[in-house]
Amino acid sequence: MSWINISKNSHFSLANIPFGIFSTTVQSKRIGVAIGDYVLDIPGFVRNEGLTGLDVNTRNLLETSKALEQQTLNGLASLGKPVHSGLRRYIQEVFKSDGRYPDVLQKNSQLQQKVLVPMSDVTMHVPFEIGDYTDFYVGCNHAYNCGCIFRGPQNALQPNYYHLPVGYHGRASSVVVSGTGIRRPKGQILVPADDGTTQPELHASKKMDYEFEIAAFVGKSNNLGEPVPIGQANDHLFGFVIMNDWSARDIQAWEYVPLGPFTSKNFGTSISPWVVHTDALEPFRCEPIKRKESDPKVQPYLDESASEFSPKTVHDIQMSIDLTISGESHRISQMSAKYMLYSFPQMIAHHTVTGCNLRVGDLLGSGTISGTESGTEGSMLELSQGGKRDVVIGSVTRRFLEDGDTVTFSAVAGDAATGLVGFGTLEGTVLPAAK
Missing domain, CATH: 3.90.850.10 (Fumarylacetoacetase-like, C-terminal domain)
Incomplete structure (x- = not known):
């Protein structure tokens, strides 16, 4: 169960956490995660200390933060499966009703307003720079x-x-x-x-x-x-x-x-x-x-x-x-x-x-x-x-x-x-x- 309302018919349940690239009328292309009817603005989440509970060392945290600022998923993917798998599990915990990190977003209404974008307000883009x-x-x-x-x-x-x-x-x-x-x-x-x-x-x-x-x-x-x-x-x-x-x-x-x-x-x-x-x-x-x-x-x-x-x-x-x-x-x-x-x-x-x-x-x-x-x-x-x-x-x-x-x-x-x-x-x- 999540603390945000997710329709039982939504493709983007807590069990999913897919990654994509989105923009809005006021924001350039950036990485997002689909959760119910919302898109989690990942760069905004990172800049507001959203990764404080992520279990990585300082070097990996810096590399991950840098990759999450890019306008494609190439940088995130290149960090390796342990990193993006860990990030996905962490985001799941952030959105669980009984998750381990309620202070990160669940109890922070101001940050919610900043980083949870209604899906109806976004424009989606090709998620990777495709070489071949x-x-x-x-x-x-x-x-x-x-x-x-x-x-x-x-x-x-x-x-x-x-x-x-x-x-x-x-x-x-x-x-x-x-x-x-x-x-x-x-x-x-x-x-x-x-x-x-x-x-x-x-x-x-x-x-x-x-x-x-x-x-x-x-x-x-x-x-x-x-x-x-x-x-x-x-x-x-x-x-x-x-x-x-x-x-x-x-x-x-x-x-x-x-x-x-x-x-x-x-x-x-x-x-x-x-x-x-x-x-x-x-x-x-x-x-x-x-x-x-x-x-x-x-x-x-x-x-x-x-x-x-x-x-x-x-x-x-x-x-x-x-x-x-x-x-x-x-x-x-x-x-x-x-x-x-x-x-x-x-x-x-x-x-x-x-x-x-x-x-x-x-x-x-x-x-x-x-x-x-x-x-x-x-x-x-x-x-x-x-x-x-x-x-x-x-x-x-x-x-x-x-x-x-x-x-x-x-x-x-x-x-x-x-x-x-x-x-x-x-x-x-x-x-x-x-x-």
Whole structure:
């Protein structure tokens, strides 16, 4: 229980304590923590001796205070998991009704007025300075569904799929925060010609799509040439967001051979603003999708059987997609993050196996996550079977997104009784193509 009023339906319960970057009309960008309907202004909290009970030595306190004054989370993350885990636990104690530090904020109404900002008054920003962004493809149901659409069930998954987490390098510069409109891209697409063939033309995409993913921010770097062992990979994770990997399917279909997606993906990737720390999701670990006995075993550098978390290497996060058309919102899909064939530690181990050096703030996407039943698809491509059938949404139909459509993702773990650990919402509206 907290001494501030937190709705039982709030994603930002005392069990969560996610970090983000916010600003107001009178304050520049700064680090904040979401708690109920409020944002704790971390720099203001620090300057008013809010860290007096934090259990760190003087040097670490100075380094932590300096990092908390930055306009991104990179500095905080780079201090290491013991520091940001300890900070999160300390903030929980500050807000507990029976916490160990009632004098810090609970009994200090003047400080409350200074550092507790109503969430309705803040503007959120991309939480990290993102140097690199890699998108994986570990949602096996999505991979299978797409493979069936393009190649048929017998050849749905490529031979490498059960051997390694497939991925590609995305574009960090076009990663934007929730609420940012996404302009419909132009690119080369195949159009019918008079002679019955198809020819590429520069055209606004006619097959704009969303993709629901979980994404992780790297919180610990590795040196160039030094792979991260699977047993240490979890320590390189800071926290998670939800992500919309916007896709132009018609541009993608023409360009992806032989090197994979390029302009069909680089025009925009949306992420939720609050980063849920790895510690907050520990209670919701679960087993990933089961491999069949006939499937190949992963190589030793990807083997998590000796992990302290095995066999619960992924998280049971409940995900939902709403589509708003002409002011009317409709739930079109629900799924769970447990349908991932590979975990984020496995993604890190594979990403670095060559000696590639990940850096603090790098973003790793899971790839689209879908369930096994109808109504659990993570993309419009799957819902419409590649654009071959109408998807009924209220009083209208869609095969792909149209201008003005707003896509809203939501994801949450836990229940109201113990406190929800959620990501809030991730929203984006399709804007008309540039003239």
